[in-house]
Amino acid sequence: MSDTESEHHIVSPKVYLTIFAALMVCTFLTVKAAEVDLNAYFNGLNIIVALVIATFKASLVVLFFMHGKYSPKRTKLVIVCSVFWLAIMLFMTMSDYVTRPWK
């Protein structure tokens, strides 16, 4: 019936506080990075940096606050699916717009 381990994993408050600190640092970094004109080095770098930091923060929340790291495989698959399908929607739709000027 049950094809997963169902025991509760307890994450210690220390881990939570560390993750919280990391999230705060990232928030500070992303605000600071936005005030620098990174686009001068490479067009679009500001957006890339902002989104990379956001993705990193989101991953921390999923893995530790939401116990994604300690979850059964099935839950991990569910998480991967949500990201994958969001990516399908974004990339395949944008592929239409990006390739329109191509001849």
Next chain:
Amino acid sequence: MSTTPNSAGGYQLPREHYLNATYGIRSWLLTTDHKRIALLYLISVTFFFFIGGTFASMIRIHLLTPNGYLVTPETYNKLFTMHGVAMIFFFLIPSIPAVLGNFLIPLMIGAKDLAFPKINLLSWYIYLVGGCFVLYSFATGGLDTGWTFYTPLSSVYSNSAVTPAVLGIFINGFSSILTGLNFIVTIHTMRAPGMTWFRLPLFVWAHYATSIIFILGTPVIAITLLLAGLERMLHLGFFNPVLGGDPILFQHLFWFYSHPAVYIMILPAMGVISEIIPTFARKPIFGYSFIAGSSIAIAVIGFFVWAHHMFLTGESAYAALTFSLLSYLVAIPSAVKTFNWTSTLYKGSISWETPMLYGLGFIGLFLIGGLTGLFLACLGLDIHLHDTYFVIAHFHYIMVGGAVMGYVGGLHFWWPKITGRLYPEGLAKTAAVTLFIGFNLTFFPQFILGYLGMPRRYHSYPPEFQVFNVMSTAGASILALGYLLPMIYLTWSMRYGKIAGPNPWPATGLEWKTDSPPLTENFDVTPEVNWEPYDFDNRHDLGLDVKGAPSLAPAHGDD
């Protein structure tokens, strides 16, 4: 099991079952029993089928003559729009999953109920609320945007009651989402001991695949229609080019759900057929894992093909090439299923009972529907065929010839389980044949009309198209008769039909191991599964001529 043959060789209804467990209107409206909720859905989807069917008949009568005398252009546009909205969102999408799926999935996997019975009831109420919004839209001004709600026609230019309709479909989306969620969790966590993934009936696999689409697709249509509704109410510009938005983006988001939605309609029907064929051929299904796998493949690949609805919108030619190629890939799993069903018949012991006639009809019609999809996925041909009656014929072969045939066939197959009684076999066979003939006469001429270039959604047409339109209308009247017949005799049989007994066919699934109709808790004790699916050869309990079985009188009546 409390059902035993009486002295006359017939059966009696079990003393206690889900239908007589409690009485009164409250016991139905507040029930959390998946079987009762399935019946609530049965009644409500039939209601919407009636509404959609009425609109369809008016459309066909109107199109008898090139200049249509029955209704005005405005009314005609409302008729086909409301036909589409009622049929797709409120009949086809919930039909098999919410009626048969709801009733059968817990029974088939040996569970007492779905994982979240209250959420199941909530889905039905959400469906009703969404339905009320849409009916309100129909009643106050109607809806004339086409079921596709293309912007900016729907968000700016239409004068009809678009907002309530859009909200209704938005709300109804959550009903689908919750049903899908319930199925996925139930199939994962509620299986009886011994019911491994590869012992699941193919009906359950098909619903698992369908639920994937419910979960991943429906939220997108919900938000898209919400944005279109906001655009209309507050004059925003998400999809309105005058305000900087992009109408093609709406189509991308719309079809991201609405193409997979076609698989929401057909996958459960494929599941029904995968149950009917082995049962009435009395042999294991050919290529079980291929049929199961192809359901999942269809659900997944189905998400990569949506822009084939947009080849001529000015979308990038590169995107068009990609989406066309991927569309051909999604055809392969359907082909695999068809070949496997056909092979299952080989060296079977085939009975010509009604559900099998629907199975046969389904194969034929789905074959035509699926194969004509190959024409539309073809970029060069789509330039000519896009938005013509060829498209109409193609998707009616899939949705009506496929999904509705599967639904009606499934209702017949499981009717004895649902009501405990058999329907009149002779009438049922007549209805099945009538439906098949009526359907083909209605929709086959539309393929030719489409190739001749008759565009869809036309309230009047050049006179050279009339011959085929007359044929189509004639077929529609036969089709209507074919639908009325089962509605009448199935209702009749609920009271007067012959008592069926627990396993009239007999079939191998777990749902046939309990009473007909089943107990509220489905099984007296949690069953344990130690047999492979559709394995007649090793099932000594069915009373068939199995090697090494004690010689028994046939347990399934007197045919």
Next chain:
Amino acid sequence: MQSQLPLYPEQASNFAPSVDALMVYITAICLFFAVAVTIAVVYFFFKYKRKTPGEIGVPIHGDMRLETVWLVVPLLLALTMFAGGAVIYVDYRRPPLDTLDIYVIGKQWMWKLQQPTGLREINELHVPVGRNVKLIMASEDVIHDFSIPDFRVKMDVVPGHYNTMWFRPTKTGRYHFFCSQYCGTNHALMGGWVTVMEPSDYSAWLSGSSAADANPVVAGGKLFVEKACSTCHLPDGKGRAPSLNGVYQGHVQLADGSTITADDAYLRESILAPNAKIVAGFQPLMPTFQGQLTEEDILALTAYIKSLQSQPVPATGAGVVQAGKK
């Protein structure tokens, strides 16, 4: 005309024979499978009809070889269909350069068409036989679709975008065209006729109607001055904006390093959203003209810019990359 019950429309353009041939090819394959499966099903139904009530079938669980065959064979056949369709489609989406350009504007519920000479027609289109014709299409309101079944062509007409389609009529006559994308109440009435004429008849027909002042190039030239485009886009390339001489169908170097072909869609975008694609070496100074020009104005301006195609391109300050200079 064809017999009482035609099965396909007339073949009146360059696309019709190849589309029909592809249709026959795919129909043949589908018919083969449909007939094969139907025969098998019906044969099994009779052959293996149940004989005794307790009879069961022979337990056969599957066959890997068969599964492989019917996975691979349909896949290969499907790929040939894809290829056949792709060839036609790519040809269709890339109009040749030597076209007769017709401007088409769709609005609820009529088609406004304009010949290169400026002659306007409503729900009627006259074209010479044997000449490549390109339709450049815009919509004033909702999405429409210009469809000519006898030519086997159609294309959506989308507000806010230019879509183009092309064909070469191969047979004189009158052919229906339709609006194929549902566009509201009188969608079904939004159609008309294409008249395909001998080239000499076509010229006679054109000269028979005087419409010099409506010539889009002339009208566009006027707008070019009125809207003060001419104050920056100097022909000699010494203005604040690139010279437009020779820009149409030329390669434009953009500020972000990429190169783009200046087609109708690019010209339109540069008028409405000038800062979307800035030409290399220029500042994003140009205001947008969205909301200030009608679709017809934009078509006229585009026609005017296209008329500069053959003008000499200045050595500096040109929008277009000169051949051999790079």
Next chain:
Amino acid sequence: MHRTGELYGQFENLDQQRESASLGMWVFLVTEVLFFGGMFMTYTLNRSQYPEVFGEASRSINLGLGALNTVVLITSSLTMAMSVWAAQVGKKQLVTIFLILTLILGTVFLGVKGIEYHDKFVEHHVPGLNFSFEPGASVATNAHAQLFFSLYFAMTGLHALHMIIGAGLLIWLIKESFRGRFNQEYSTPVDLVGLYWHFVDIVWIFLFPLLYLIDRH
């Protein structure tokens, strides 16, 4: 189905019930990802078409308040996680305290959001009401800025709606927690609301850079 203690009748045992509930919540969050995804798609396309105007419009919203809200929301995620921990180790009083803290932080977030919305209203930046971006802006700039603010309000509004629903769930949890319902054996409702609350946090983690930060320099 009858309920025995915390076990609902359709389940065989508490483990199965907990697994089902947790899987159900995760699957629900997948639908939420795709739900917000539709808006992110609309945002992405429109931003790629009108980068300047989107940048200009983005600079008109208050970065300080946005950053403050980010901090508030992440802190509330921490307190939520802590209440799950407290339930797991059976410290019943701590559960209640952390839940109340989470609720307070959530309310602060909504309050700050309200201030932002009020500012936008005063500046005539609310589409559909009295929109005018900047005096002298061209028709097109105005339209494209309106597009930005439409998306701003739609996305943050939907996010705020999720916060309000989350706050309602928290109030219910606090009520149940006062009765001492959550302990080592049974903390499923706290776990599930926790998952939901963290998800809402994640949405904001993406909304913050996309709406407030891009084109600040």
